[in-house]
Each structure stands twice: as structure tokens, then as C-alpha cells.
Amino acid sequence: MTSNTASVPSRRERMRAETMTEIKASARGQLLEHGPSGISLRAVARDVGVSPAALYRYFDNLDALLTDLCCDFYDELVDASRAAMEVHPAEAHPERMKAWVWTFRSWVVSHRREFELMLNVPESESALTPCVNIADVPFDDLPAVTRKSMEHARLCGRELAAYYRHTEGQGFDFSAIDIPEISKGLSDELLDQCADMVIGERLPLPWIYAFASAWVRVFGLVTMEAFGSLPVRDNIEEFYKVQLMSMMRDFGIA
């Protein structure tokens, strides 16, 4: 052992990393051509020019390869989102949040197959699906893809928090926002799961609620478009824009 834990990668480590990306590239190719269920270890092996059994030196099994792929996809999505947000100045928070939504949409429509896999992630991986409350598990113990997806959501959530800090003391009137009556139980949960976990700050409830609502709407828009079940086909962009406007209005933003 050359006492390597992050320093210069040894020759072997480089080779290993190279074949790993080669494997994943082949798998992704099959994903694009034949969909999630059309990815075959043996086909990957043929593609890479190696025996099927050799792949098990790199991934525990097929599912592990698939979840690893998913993580890469989330990284791509996160990177694209960050880049799109950074086009706008740091103080243009609403613009940056819109850029986040827009990147989500455009990444998914240009990577439908990848998104398909992300939605159908091999759920074993930790098997805590609806067993325990996600908020009670330390972040690092969550399944990898769950962490990645939260990372993606946080990108938008923290922008909202930054916007709040920015408007703070500028006399923004939250009581003017039209928010329904909510029980303590629900608002506590929203504070736990939305504010603490993705926004990162306990903003006033109206914004937390508006964030949750917008989240659901964006998710609906994106998945429906990916499934081709949006009630619109030729004017999707405008439909998004109009929907975005009404979400902004829920935040009390012009």
C-alpha cells in the first residue's frame, strides 16, 4: 500500500477508474437504446471486451451498477443546475430559482431514459422505503441516490433561504400571502422535512408551504412531460412559464 487515500492515484487506481467509467458508459449506451430493463451485464461485458464475471470486481451486482449510474445522473443534473443558476448574479434569487426549474425540465427532456431509471431506482440499497421517517436518519446513512436527490432539491431550497435573508429587514409582508389554515402537526412536519432538510432554515411558514406546493407542481410537470402525458405538446415552454408565474405569486413575488 502506498498510503494513498486521495493523493496521486497509482497506476492501478487509474486503470481501475478508467474501466469503471468504460463499464458505465456501455451501460448508459444500452440504457439509451433499450431502456432501463434492457441493460444486461453480459452485453456490457461483451462491449467492454471482458468476461461477464470480471464485472463483479467492479460492482457487487447489476443493481449496484444501476444505482451508481443514477448517482452520476444526479451529479450531472446538479452540475447543470448550478451552472444555469450561476449565470445570474448572486442577488437575483428568483431568477436563479427559475433557472433551477428550467434546468430540471430541460435536462429531463433531453435525458428521458436516464430519468426513467432515476424514477425506478433499485430500491433495495437500504430498504427503508416507508419504514422510518427520513428526517430521523442521519444524512450519511441515507441511500446514495436519496442523498443525491436531496442535494438537487437543496440547490433550490437554499436559494430560497438566501432570498429570505436578502429580503429580511426590507419589510416583506408575509402576512399578506394567502396561506390556508394548517394544523400544528402539518406545519411541524413541513418545518422538519422541508425547512430543515432541504431549505436549511426555518423560514416563515407561508414560504415553507409555498415551497412544498411548488415542489409538487414542478415534479408533476416534469414527470408528466417525461411520460408524454402533459395536456400540452407544442407550447410546453409557455405552459411552464405560466405555471412558474403562478408559483412565484404564491411566494408573494410579483
Place this chain on the structure above:
Amino acid sequence: MTSNTASVPSRRERMRAETMTEIKASARGQLLEHGPSGISLRAVARDVGVSPAALYRYFDNLDALLTDLCCDFYDELVDASRAAMEVHPAEAHPERMKAWVWTFRSWVVSHRREFELMLNVPESESALTPCVNIADVPFDDLPAVTRKSMEHARLCGRELAAYYRHTEGQGFDFSAIDIPEISKGLSDELLDQCADMVIGERLPLPWIYAFASAWVRVFGLVTMEAFGSLPVRDNIEEFYKVQLMSMMRDFGIA
């Protein structure tokens, strides 16, 4: 041939129907136990007590069995929805629409696996996914599951139409509804795909738009709950209710 096209089913027809339901019951059992990708023709055959090849007398292939299952699920969902709506008097249109949403949600959460399959329907079946506009294809030429899913949506859409006819002439002020500015292209599309295809009538644009928006929101709610990614876990019912209220407000109701 006993000139039977719908009259009394012959003995053979009865037997055939019986084994078909037996096959589907077994497949559904496997779906519940192992998820959509865990359904195996050979296991079904073992279950039914028949050779694997025999199943091909009943279904063209595995995909055909799966899509057939999906159709059954939609029928169940539609029946449940209709029943829930009929609990309310015929004129209580808003209540009936709420019942539709509520049934959608509760059916999905109590049939997650089935819903999983419905979302991942073997898409071949006609392979017109994003090729042609759905509005240009005669209804009977659409893939079976698409038709079923439209049947489900129509149940709610036509209720809205009935509500409109009911309010007509009662001086409902549509211009008071807060609707964003929409291009002619988008509104034409909404009229084509929402009004004509699911609502069944060309209601005033504000309602058409509100319907499309609500559709997206409900779809988002239901799928996120099914995937366990709603920002709420213990107070989901209340979250739905509150969301429903704000959708109703978009229609200018209450």
C-alpha cells in the same frame, strides 16, 4: 360456430375466461410480492399448473399480459372512482370532483405495486409515444392503456363540464378568475387536448386552464406519495385537503 358474439358464452368460452383470470391473478400476486420486474411467465405457469408454452394460447407474450393487467387496474380505479362520486348527489359537482381526487389517491396508496406497473407500462403496444399528436388519432386506435387512462381522466373532466352546465345562466363571473395571459397557440392546444379530449366541452378558458393546472398538481401529489417523496408523511391527508382547497379556489369556487 354457434354464432356467438356476445350471447350465452359456450362451455369452452367459460373455461377460457376462467383460466385467463386465473393467469392474471397469479401474475398480480407476483407483482405484489416482487414488483413489476418480478413477474415471470414460467412462475405463472407453475402457479396455474400448466406448461409455460400453454400461456401463449392466452397472451401473445409477457408484455401483452402486463398491459392487460394494467387495463384491469384502470377498470378497478375507474369503478372505485365512479362509486365514490355517486355517493354524492348528482348536483354536488365539486364534492364529486373531490371524491374523484380522493379515490385516485387512496387507490394508489393501497395499490402501490399496481400503480408502479401502470406508470411503466410496456410502451411498445403501438409505439406512437411522441410521434404524433394524440388529438389526431381516433380514440379507438389509441393503445388500450392510453384509452383507459383517458377514461379515468374523463370521469373528472365531464363532471366539471356538468358543473359548468349547472352554473350556466346563474351569473358565474369567469372574468373574476385570476388567469394568466396565454397565447392563442397555447389556449388552442388546451382547448384541443383538455376541453375536447377529456372534458368533452369547450368551457371558458379560465376553467380549462385551471383544470390543466389541477391535473398536474394531482398527478404530482399522487406519484410523489407513491414514490414516498412527498415532503410530508404523517399528515398527508391534511396536505391533500389544503392543496385541493387552493385548486378549488383557482376555479373561483368557495
Place this chain on the structure above:
DNA sequence: ATATTAAGCTAACGCCGTTAACATTAATGA
């Protein structure tokens, strides 16, 4: 130079969907 570890191989096991060729059973028409 040698011991150790990583990375590859072959061969096999038990699944799978699907097809072809053949057998049997039940309904039909003369």
C-alpha cells in the same frame, strides 16, 4: 526475490422468454 493482492479467466447452475412440432380434447357440420 518473494509474498500478497488485484484483476482476469473458464465453466457451470438455474433461471428466463419464446418457438416449433406434436398430441389431445372438445365442438361442429355432414
Place this chain on the structure above:
DNA sequence: TCATTAATGTTAACGGCGTTAGCTTAATAT
């Protein structure tokens, strides 16, 4: 009634799959 026909079943096989065990080779570390 009885031969014909159509529906329903069988067996056997093909090629593909994920995965494991056991062995060999190449690279690294001491």
C-alpha cells in the same frame, strides 16, 4: 353419429440472462 376442425395442451429445445466457485495471471509491496 362420426369425421373434421379448431382450440388447447404437451415436450423439447434455443439462446439469453445474473451470479458463483475455482483457478490463473499480472501488478504491487516488502
